Amino acid sequence: MSRTVIHGGLVITASDEIHADVLVEGGRIAALAAHGTDAAESWTADRRIDATGKYVIPGGVDAHTHMEMPFGGTYAADTFETGTRAAAWGGTTTIVDFAIQSVGRSLREGLDAWYAKADGNCAVDYGFHMILADVNPSSLKEMDRLVAEGVTSFKLFMAYPGVFYSDDGQILRAMQQASGNGGLIMMHAENGIAIDVLVEQALAAGRTDPRYHGDVRKVALEAEATHRAVQLARVAGSPLYVVHVSADEAVAEIAAARHKGLPVFGETCPQYLFLSTDNLAEPDFEGAKYVCSTPLRPKEHQEALWRGLRNNELQVVSTDHCPFCFSGQKEMGRGDFSKIPNGMPGVEHRMDLLHQAVVDGHITRRRWIEIACASPARMFGLYPKKGTIAPGADADIVIYDPAAEQTLSAETHHMNVDYSAYEGKRITGQVETVLSRGEPVIEHRKFTGRAGHGTYLPRGTCQYAG
Numbered sequence: 001m002s003r004t005v006i007h008g009g010l011v012i013t014a015s016d017e018i019h020a021d022v023l024v025e026g027g028r029i030a031a032l033a034a035h036g037t038d039a040a041e042s043w044t045a046d047r048r049i050d051a052t053g054k055y056v057i058p059g060g061v062d063a064h065t066h067m068e069m070p071f072g073g074t075y076a077a078d079t080f081e082t083g084t085r086a087a088a089w090g091g092t093t094t095i096v097d098f099a100i101q102s103v104g105r106s107l108r109e110g111l112d113a114w115y116a117k118a119d120g121n122c123a124v125d126y127g128f129h130m131i132l133a134d135v136n137p138s139s140l141k142e143m144d145r146l147v148a149e150g151v152t153s154f155k156l157f158m159a160y161p162g163v164f165y166s167d168d169g170q171i172l173r174a175m176q177q178a179s180g181n182g183g184l185i186m187m188h189a190e191n192g193i194a195i196d197v198l199v200e201q202a203l204a205a206g207r208t209d210p211r212y213h214g215d216v217r218k219v220a221l222e223a224e225a226t227h228r229a230v231q232l233a234r235v236a237g238s239p240l241y242v243v244h245v246s247a248d249e250a251v252a253e254i255a256a257a258r259h260k261g262l263p264v265f266g267e268t269c270p271q272y273l274f275l276s277t278d279n280l281a282e283p284d285f286e287g288a289k290y291v292c293s294t295p296l297r298p299k300e301h302q303e304a305l306w307r308g309l310r311n312n313e314l315q316v317v318s319t320d321h322c323p324f325c326f327s328g329q330k331e332m333g334r335g336d337f338s339k340i341p342n343g344m345p346g347v348e349h350r351m352d353l354l355h356q357a358v359v360d361g362h363i364t365r366r367r368w369i370e371i372a373c374a375s376p377a378r379m380f381g382l383y384p385k386k387g388t389i390a391p392g393a394d395a396d397i398v399i400y401d402p403a404a405e406q407t408l409s410a411e412t413h414h415m416n417v418d419y420s421a422y423e424g425k426r427i428t429g430q431v432e433t434v435l436s437r438g439e440p441v442i443e444h445r446k447f448t449g450r451a452g453h454g455t456y457l458p459r460g461t462c463q464y465a466g
C-alpha cells in the first residue's frame with residue numbers, strides 16, 4: 001500500500017487548527033501526529049509533501065452542481081469530465097450533482113441517465129440528488145428505493161411552472177414521503193406562478209434587458225416561498241434544506257424556523273455573497289452572464305447572508321454551478337430576458353472566494369472549512385468519509401497556500417465556459433496540491449488527475465443535527 005506523508009502544514013478542520021503531519025495510506029488518512037514529534041518522524045513514506053507555511057485542509061464538498069444539465073433549450077457547458085477537472089483545480093474533491101426526472105418518466109430512468117453521463121468521466125468523486133419534476137404515486141414510491149440505494153436527497157421547485165414546478169399538494173406529498181424514508185427535501189423557493197405574471201407584464205412593457213430578470217424575481221416572492229416551504233415541511237414533519245438563498249428576508253424565514261427548533265437548513269452561493277444587481281445591470285447585454293435563479297440581489301443583502309453563515313442560520317455554501325457560454329447560449333435571450341438560460345459558472349472558485357472571505361474578516365478559517373467541506377458532507381450523508389481530516393477518512397486533502405496572490409479570469413480558469421463571473425477579481429490564497437483518495441490530481445498547480453479516477457458515492461441520510 002502506498003504511503004504519503006504531508007508534513008509541516010497547519011491542518012484546519014471545522015473544529016481544530018493544529019500543526020500536524022498527516023500519514024496517508026492506501027487512499028485513506030491513517031494518522032495525524034504533531035509536527036516534529038517522534039511519532040511523526042518515524043513514519044516511512046513513498047512520497048513526502050512539504051506543506052511548510054501552507055494550510056492542509058479537507059477537499060471541498062460542492063453539494064450543488066449541474067454538469068451537462070439540459071435547461072432553457074440548451075445544455076450546461078461543463079460535462080462531468082470538464083466540470084470535475086475544474087473542481088479539482090479549485091480544491092473541490094466531491095460534487096453532488098442533480099439527476100433529473102423528466103415529466104411523465106420515472107426517477108429510475110432519470111437517475112440511470114445521470115449514472116451513464118458521469119460513469120468513467122469524473123476526475124473527483126461524485127454523488128447524486130434527484131430532481132422531482134413529476135410527483136405522482138409511482139415517483140413517490142420510487143423515492144424510498146432511491147434512499148435505500150444512496151440517493152438520499154430530492155430537489156423540488158416552487159419555480160419554473162411547466163418545467164420543474166410542483167404545486168403545494170405535490171410538495172406536501174413528497175415531504176411526507178421523505179419524512180418516512182429519511183430523505184432530505186431540497187427546495188428551490190421562489191413563487192414561480194407569480195413570477196411568470198411579472199415576466200409577462202415586463203416583456204409587454206418592453207422591459208427586455210437582463211436586469212429585469214432580477215426585478216421580476218422579487219425578494220418578497222423568495223421570502224413567501226421560503227415561508228410556505230417551511231410550513232409545509234412542518235406539517236409533513238420533514239427536514240427542509242433551502243437551496244441558493246439570496247435574499248435577507250429569506251434568511252430571516254429560515255432563522256425564524258430554526259429558532260422554533262424546526263429542522264430547516266439553508267445554503268447560499270458565492271455569487272450572492274460577492275456579486276449583485278449591479279452586475280445584472282451591466283450594459284451591452286453583459287448582464288446576461290449573471291442571470292441565475294434565485295437572482296442576484298442588491299448589495300445590501302450580502303450582510304444578512306454573511307451574518308447567516310456566521311450564526312449558522314445558513315449552513316452550507318455550494319456553487320449551483322450551471323455554466324452557459326455568453327456566446328451562443330446566454331445570447332439566446334437577447335431581446336427577451338426570460339429566454340436567457342439560468343445559471344452561472346463557479347465550481348472552480350468556491351474554495352478561493354471563501355478563503356478571500358476569511359481574509360476579509362467575514363468568517364473564520366474553521367468556519368470556512370465547516371461551510372465548504374464538513375457541513376455539506378454531514379448534510380448529505382458523506383461524513384466523515386468526506387469533509388474532514390481524521391484517521392479513517394478518505395485522503396481528500398488540499399495543500400492551500402494562504403499567501404499566494406491570483407487574479408480570476410476566463411483566460412486562466414479551467415471551466416468550459418467563455419467568461420468568468422469574477423473577471424479580474426484579486427484573490428489572496430490558492431490551491432497548490434490536491435489529493436483525491438490519496439492520489440495527486442493537482443500537483444504544484446499542474447493537473448495530474450484523469451477522467452475516471454472519480455468514483456460514485458452512494459450516500460447515507462442527513463447527519464446534520466443542529
Ligand SMILES: NC(=O)NCCC(=O)O
Pocket residue numbers: 066188244291292293294320322342343344
Ligand atoms: N440556479 C440556476 O439559475 N440554474 C440552475 C437550476 C437551479 O438550481 O434552479
Ligand SMILES: [Zn+2]
Pocket residue numbers: 188243244293294
Ligand atoms: Zn434551483
Ligand SMILES: [Zn+2]
Pocket residue numbers: 064065066320322
Ligand atoms: Zn441549481
